[in-house]
Amino acid sequence: MLQPAHANAVAKNILRKLVQGESPPTAPMKIVDRLAGSPYANFTIQVGKAEESARKTIDFALHLAETMFRYGAGALEVETSIIAVTAALGLRHIEVDITNQSVIINYAPRDAVPITLLRVVRSWTNNYAGLVAVHELVTDITAGGVSRDEAYRRLDVIVKKPKPFPRWMVAVAEAVFAAAVVGVIGGTPFGMIVALITILLAGQTARVLGKWRVPDFFVTAISSFIVTIVAVLCFMARVPLSPSVVVAGGILLMLPSGRLVSAVQDAINGFPVTAAGRFLSAFLSFGAIVAGIAVALVTGALFGAERLNVAETINSLLPLYSVLGLVAVATVAICIAEQTAVRLLLPTVAVALIGYLVYYLGMYWGLGGRFAPAVAAVVIGMLARIIALRLGAPQLVVAVPSIIFLLVGLSIFRAMFVMTLTPEESITGFVGLFNALIVILAVAAGVVLGDNAARPFTHIKGTKDRRRNRRR
Structure with missing residues (x-):
């Protein structure tokens, strides 16, 4: 039986551990x-x-x-x-x-x-x-x-x-990606062909400008100008396609969606300076895209073309199985453009399809345009970590191509377009920009949350190895 003094000492020790933890609360982290x-x-x-x-x-x-x-x-x-x-x-x-x-x-x-x-x-x-x-x-x-x-x-x-992939294959993949995006967001087959040809032209122009050491801002602006002017010319020639669909599909490849998500991830993970730099770079890219579109629209107006609303919201009427097929094609294309390892192509496509299905079901069940992308991002983050680490790859190379079809970049583009080219609707543009930033924050936080939630399933060596960091 414990003596009263000893019992009091034990009780105080237990209470101290409960309050302070195993280490002093002010001790720096190693x-x-x-x-x-x-x-x-x-x-x-x-x-x-x-x-x-x-x-x-x-x-x-x-x-x-x-x-x-x-x-x-x-x-x-x-x-x-x-x-x-x-x-x-x-x-x-x-x-x-x-x-x-x-x-x-x-x-x-x-x-x-x-x-x-x-x-x-x-x-x-x-x-x-x-x-x-x-x-x-x-x-x-x-x-x-x-x-x-x-x-x-x-x-x-x-x-x-x-x-792993030559330049010509990357150029074709970028064009195929744009064509598939046009199909996903509601374009016709003819619109997909126009987007493919347009991106091939813009891509080759960007490569020439890159060899001349032209800053990325102007390369992006000229590329968006080419995409928009082609849409304007088709509209002036009464070609049966939606100019807004062609522009949206063409610029999605230029939108810094991955950079925005990476910036938010860096901010969440405790790298504010890096996050600020990436945010600035991303918004400069958005500014270049809007500038190129504005110049193209003004140029078209000088030749008698009507002012186009290239930022209108588009709804796809394709059945789900057709959309999933286009998503799979576009994911393979963006993986080729990002020079992903060949053995990761099919796993990345699988993660992208599952993520899009979650997003589609979330929208169908009424989760809304903010919560549905976040839920899909959590699922993508979890699957990307589990699959990538088991295949000897970092989570990033699977997660980033898989979140492209959450379309977080298009919402910011539309908001900046409204703020720049329709000053009378500036309040609408600011509200749209705020909503877009919320969606981007939700997607980035969802990917990080999914990554952390999957950690218990990726400790392949177990806890014994974690305690056994012995010297050799």
Whole structure:
């Protein structure tokens, strides 16, 4: 039987643990705690292989981070990869700072001279297949089976490896995507053909301008001008198609929907500077699109064309099975345009179709234009994490192509178009912009929530391995 004094001490200790938790409430979080829930939570530390050559290890980590950013990775994925790689290669006392286009790593061991290195990302490219290869490399490093020198060699191979699809196939895929979108949002077969030809023309023009180092803002504006002027010419020639459908389908490929969702995800995950940079870049793209459309409409008016309402809401009359077929075709096309690994094409199509079905059922059951996309995004986020990690890929490469048909970019485009070209309806434009931002926030939060909700189903190695981060 416990003595009264001892019983009081035990009770106080239990109460203190309930109030304070296992660690003091003001204790700072260790940087490796950022790996909790990530695919690299069970890393293996290689003792004595990094402390003597910390500079080379940090150089490798920066090169890895730059490659991931260039290929389209989010800030959280880049940060967790850096932390996992440096920890697995034996470096302690690491701090990482990520902004929109730069990565800083500070290494400050006790009783030694600190090292701070910076890497700036100056170019971007679509290469989801390369991102998958980098993910596999980081996974192998954290498993303890790859040395730093071998990791350097493998990363160089990834960077120099050709993309899985040639340029001509990417150009055709972009045009096919636009044609499929026109079909999904209510266009006729003839409208799909017009959209395909228009995007081929705009794509080739954009590639020429890119070779001339023209800023992306003007490239986007000229591309949207080409799409709109073709629609205006068809309208002037009394061609039986809806100009708004052609414009909407043509610009959907230019809309920075994925960038907007990534910006919100970065803000949710604790990277406000990166999120602000991506938001600014995305809204500049919207401004370029609206500018190109405005110039095309004014040009058409000079030659006697009526002012078109290219931002009107469009409702598809196709049966569900036809829409699902077009969604599947468009998802394959956007995967080719993003240079996704071939083995991920069918899984991504499956996730996109399931996500669209959830969205369709949500709208049918009356969830509304705000809640239905959020529910679909949660399902897409969960499936993308489970399927992607089991196939050795990051969640991003499956989730981003799958959310395209939630059409979060079209709502912002319509709002900005109304605000710019119809000043008398500015209030309507502001309300539309606010509603569009709410939908984008809901979709991005849904993808992040789905990613987190799927974590219990992706701990393949179990809790025993999580406790067994032993040194080798």
